[in-house]
Amino acid sequence: EAGVAQSPRYKIIEKRQSVAFWCNPISGHATLYWYQQILGQGPKLLIQFQNNGVVDDSQLPKDRFSAERLKGVDSTLKIQPAKLEDSAVYLCASSLYRGFSYEQYFGPGTRLTVT
Amino acid sequence: TQLLEQSPQFLSIQEGENLTVYCNSSSVFSSLQWYRQEPGEGPVLLVTVVTGGEVKKLKRLTFQFGDARKDSSLHITAAQPGDTGLYLCAGAVGGSQGNLIFGKGTKLSVKP
Numbered sequence: 001e002a003g004v005a006q007s008p009r010y011k012i013i014e015k016r017q018s019v020a021f022w023c024n025p026i027s028g029h030a031t032l033y034w035y036q037q038i039l040g041q042g043p044k045l046l047i048q049f050q051n052n053g054v055v056d057d058s059q060l061p062k063d064r065f066s067a068e069r070l071k072g073v074d075s076t077l078k079i080q081p082a083k084l085e086d087s088a089v090y091l092c093a094s095s096l097y098r099g100f101s102y103e104q105y106f107g108p109g110t111r112l113t114v115t
Numbered sequence: 116t117q118l119l120e121q122s123p124q125f126l127s128i129q130e131g132e133n134l135t136v137y138c139n140s141s142s143v144f145s146s147l148q149w150y151r152q153e154p155g156e157g158p159v160l161l162v163t164v165v166t167g168g169e170v171k172k173l174k175r176l177t178f179q180f181g182d183a184r185k186d187s188s189l190h191i192t193a194a195q196p197g198d199t200g201l202y203l204c205a206g207a208v209g210g211s212q213g214n215l216i217f218g219k220g221t222k223l224s225v226k227p
Contacts, residue, residue: 045215091157109157
C-alpha cells in the first residue's frame, strides 16, 4: 500500500512570496490533515478535511493560508504572502477509523525556509 | 486549551539501558497515541491506548495509559541505537473525528 505522498520535499522562498504544497493521501482515507511543525515542537493542526469538506480550520491563519481538497482526494496548502515565522515542516496526514480511534499516517513533509 | 506535556525533553543513553518517558495533561482524552519521528520523516504511529489503566507491549516498548486517561508513559527496555528518534504523544479530542493534540516530544539518542 502506497503511503502519503507530499511534494516538494524542500522549498526556500523569500518573505512576501507565495508557495504551495501538494499532498496525495492513502487511497480510501476520507480524512486528511495539514500540520505545521516548527523546529523543536510537536505538529500543530492547521486544517482537517473529511472528504472535500472542512471539519476544523480554527488554527489556520486565514489571512495568509488557504487549503483545498477538490474531489475529496488530493489537497493543496498555500501560503501567500509568506512570513519568516512560517519556516517549518508542513506535514500532511490521512487517517483511517479503527472503530475506537483514528490512526493517522503521515507523509514525509515539506521543509519550508523563508528568508 | 488542552495541552500535553512531555518529559524529559531530551534523553541521551547508552545501548542496553532502560528508559521511561512521560506524557501528562490536566485534560481527559478519549484515546492517546504514541508516534516516533526520525529526522526528515513524518511521525509513524506506534500504538493507540484507549482504556484507562491499559498496558500495551510492542516488543521492547511498553505503553501505559493512566487510570484517569490524562497521562501516559512509554518504557523502553534494553534500548538500541535504532530506537533513536523523537517520541511524540498525541491525545484525541472526543468527538472531533480524529483531531489530535500533540506534545512537544522527547528527543531520544541511544549511543552504541
